[in-house]
Amino acid sequence: MSKKELSASVAGDVSLGGEISVHRLGFGAMRLTGEGIWGPPKDRKGALAVLRRAVELHVDFIDTADSYGPHISEELIAEALFPYPAGLVIATKGGWNRHGPNQWTHDATPGHLRKAVEGSLKRLRLDRIDVYQLHIPDPVVSFEASVETLAQLRDEGKIRLVALSNVTQEHIERALKIVPIVSVQNRYSFADREWDYVVDYCESNGIAFIPWFPLGAGKVAGEVLDRIARAHQASPTQIALAWLLGRSPVMLTIPGTSSIEHLEQNVAAASLRLTDEEYRGLFEVPRLVASR
Numbered sequence: 034m035s036k037k038e039l040s041a042s043v044a045g046d047v048s049l050g051g052e053i054s055v056h057r058l059g060f061g062a063m064r065l066t067g068e069g070i071w072g073p074p075k076d077r078k079g080a081l082a083v084l085r086r087a088v089e090l091h092v093d094f095i096d097t098a099d100s101y102g103p104h105i106s107e108e109l110i111a112e113a114l115f116p117y118p119a120g121l122v123i124a125t126k127g128g129w130n131r132h133g134p135n136q137w138t139h140d141a142t143p144g145h146l147r148k149a150v151e152g153s154l155k156r157l158r159l160d161r162i163d164v165y166q167l168h169i170p171d172p173v174v175s176f177e178a179s180v181e182t183l184a185q186l187r188d189e190g191k192i193r194l195v196a197l198s199n200v201t202q203e204h205i206e207r208a209l210k211i212v213p214i215v216s217v218q219n220r221y222s223f224a225d226r227e228w229d230y231v232v233d234y235c236e237s238n239g240i241a242f243i244p245w246f247p248l249g250a251g252k253v254a255g256e257v258l259d260r261i262a263r264a265h266q267a268s269p270t271q272i273a274l275a276w277l278l279g280r281s282p283v284m285l286t287i288p289g290t291s292s293i294e295h296l297e298q299n300v301a302a303a304s305l306r307l308t309d310e311e312y313r314g315l316f317e318v319p320r321l322v323a324s325r
């Protein structure tokens with residue numbers, strides 16, 4: 034594949050609330066932190082280089098959260114890329130905290146979300162966050178109270194666009210009564226399709242869908258993927274990404290990696306086109322798994 038084709042722009046664009054347009058192949062910055070999404074990366078220079086290479090490859094959407102590290106992922110983004118190139122959209126999140134490696138605790142109270150947004154603004158060195166995502170609904174806090182807080186922060190000019198993560202269609206409908214929702218981020222891949230109906234709902238309503246764990250796969254998935262990958266002289270992860278891009282025009286992928294080589298492979302997946310048969314073969318994987 035020539036260097037000319039190695040561009041995230043080849044994936045095409047998706048609109049965020051009719052206000053911002055970004056390439057559908059973005060970057061997830063969670064994996065840049067230490068083991069268990071905790072602490073600084075082993076190779077700090079390498080992490081900064083991955084972020085800079087992503088932007089060189091025209092990636093213009095970077096996903097992060099205050100809890101990655103915590104704080105480390107946002108700090109690395111600012112260190113690598115500030116002052117930010119025009120058009121670069123950073124989408125961060127709040128409401129789900131880390132207290133140790135692989136440990137999560139909820140706090141989507143209005144008071145915490147306000148503090149979280151202030152912290153992200155400071156670490157990212159921004160006056161306004163382009164996309165702010167409620168990381169996950171808090172089971173002991175009114176969902177409406179969390180979303181209303183983000184709507185207020187938007188009215189105050191601290192957030193440009195509001196988004197959700199780890200939600201059902203019902204959550205999206207409730208949030209839309211309060212504020213426009215520009216994207217939804219849920220776990221999703223060709224092999225992991227619990228949220229198929231949310232993808233369809235987002236497509237019908239002009240909301241971008243951001244799949245997390247987009248490269249996830251199992252044994253049966255691996256067999257089907259390997260066969261298609263060989264046909265395209267591509268890697269299985271590239272095929273998994275190409276499937277997602279074909280799944281819906283509102284799909285905004287954010288494969289995460291700490292390696293420049295993997296980053297370049299992921300960006301190259303933007304130019305892969307699966308045949309209808311290949312697309313359907315992968316679509317059927319969950320059914321195949323269930324029948325074995």
Ligand SMILES: NC(=O)c1ccc[n+]([C@@H]2O[C@H](COP(=O)([O-])OP(=O)(O)OC[C@H]3O[C@@H](n4cnc5c(N)ncnc54)[C@H](OP(=O)(O)O)[C@@H]3O)[C@@H](O)[C@H]2O)c1
Binds near residue numbers: 168218
């Ligand atoms: N909203 C949420 O609750 C939530 C939860 C999880 C993640 N996220 C977001 O979603 C993003 C992506 O999710 P994820 O990181 O869990 O999953 P992912 O992107 O599916 O997988 C990342 C893993 O795949 C490896 N990888 C990446 N590219 C590869 C390639 N070309 N070949 C081989 N291995 C490759 C990475 O290792 P190497 O570093 O070795 O490449 C890493 O271990 C995160 O960065 C984060 O921004 C959101």
